[in-house]
Each structure stands twice: as structure tokens, then as C-alpha cells.
Amino acid sequence: MEENTSSASRHKIDVHKKEHKEEMIHQVISFILMILFTFIAFGMVVLEISSYFVKPVLILLAVIQVVFQLYYFMHMKNKGHFMPAMMMYGGLTVAFFTIITFTTIIWW
């Protein structure tokens, strides 16, 4: 009986280790993509691509990087992250209106 439980717990550890490994692979892939996005962003500015879509594309690249950071590096894609998501989306909503307010007050 004792042997059974210990082999069962060993099995559980192996399953967890495998899960951790899979998560790590996803994290390394997201790291590579983030490096790639950084290169594209700096490259666009260094090569002085002149057109009005440069600014929105730079912002978009930053947003994608942050999504990777939050969901993969900070584990927001995992179970049990309802409250963190609520907090972050709440914070981001207020952040959005703050920036809109600050910039438009000065412009107009």
C-alpha cells in the first residue's frame, strides 16, 4: 500500500514536471517573439521609414509584447487568474482615460 502511494505521488511529480516544462517552452517562444518585435521596432526607427503608419505600428508592437509578458511570463493565461485579470483590466481602463484626458486637455 505504501509503495502504491509513493509511486502514485512520484507519478504526480512527473506530471507536474512535464507541465512546467511545457509552460517553459511557451515562455521561451514568447521571449524569442518579444526580441523579434523589439528588433522590428528599433529597425523601423533606425531605418527612418517615413510614413504615418510607423507610430501606430510601434504602439501595436509594444502592446503585443506586453500581452506576452502578462499572459506568459506573469502566468495570466493559467487557471485561477480571474482576479488578477480584473485588476489589470480595471487599471488599464483607468490608465486609458487618464492618458486621453492628459493629452487632449493640453492639445485643445
Added chain:
Amino acid sequence: MSQEDILNPKQMPSDPEKATPEGKNKFVGFWMFLGGETVLFASLFGTYLALVRSTSGENTPENLFGLELVFIMTMLLLTSSLTSVYAMYHMKNNDFKKMQLWLGITVVLGLGFLGCEIYEFYHYIHEYGFTFRSSAFGSAFYTLVGFHGGHVVFGLSWFIALMLRNRKRGLNLYNAPKYYIASLYWHFIDVVWVFIFTVVYLLGKVG
């Protein structure tokens, strides 16, 4: 079962950071804090965007910023984010030594970032005479980027304190949440930096 036995189980759970009520509370509470930090940095970004054109003399974003240093800083901080992910991977597999090692590497990379930032500010002040008081742009720039730098200092001190305090204790359910939350803080610092290098430096160069 004594408190000590609960914190040092024979077999560590696969998510030691959330295995105790205290760990769970820290986890939720810390994300609440990060939501607040998002708003705080948004107000600094908003101020910066509002004042970025209020320059004085030659010290405009286009003239001041050099992208080489910013690129190096970005790479250092992004890589340190990955090494702290490695540290948390080893924490979940209950490998204390490797966790400490990867946190140590994270700290070294963070110190590299900090050194670059100090050099950058020093360079602006002494070569260009660009200070906190030169213009509204100067105030907004140093407040935003300096506040992020302050977070880096705090994050590094946090890691170092944890590593030293627990070096002989090993991993248990008492300190696992502490490590996990410090690493969340470190990732958040990189989140803010992504927007700083994009909004301040890259968009500053584009004009």
C-alpha cells in the same frame, strides 16, 4: 501538525506560491497593487505626452536620445525577465539552488540596466546641460524614466534581500510566495519599460 510541518511538507506542491492562505492573499493583493501601479504610470505617461513639446533650446527628444544605449538597456531588461521566469520554473520544481542562481543572474542583468541608466542621465546633465529644471519636457522625462529606475532599484533590493535572508532556509511554503511576488514585480518593471522605450525613445526619435 505544527505550523512548521505545514510550511515544510514532505512533498512540495507544484504551486508552492499559492499553497497556503497567506500565499493566496499575497497573490491577489499584489495584483491589486499592480492594477494601481498601472494607473500611476499612466498618469506619468500622460504628463510626459502633454509636456514633451515644451522644450527649451536645442534639448529636444530628437537631439538628445541615442538609440544604441536604449537598445542595450531593452535587451538587458528583457533577458532579465526571462531569467526570472527560469527562477520561478525551478521554484515550481522545488530546486532551491537553481532558483537562487537564476535570480542572481537576474540581479546582475538588472544592475547592468541600472548602470546604463545612470550613465545616460549623467551624460544628459553634463554634456547637454539637460536637467530636471531645464524645461517642462525635462521634468516630465526625469519623473517618468526616473520613477521607473526607482522601481528597478527597489526590485533589485527586494531580490537581494530575499536571496540573502533565505539562503540557508531553503524553499518552503512561507518564502515561496515572497519569491513569486518579487518576480511578478520584476516582470511588471519590464512591462513599463516596453512602453517607455516605445513612447519616449522611439516615438521621440520619429518626432
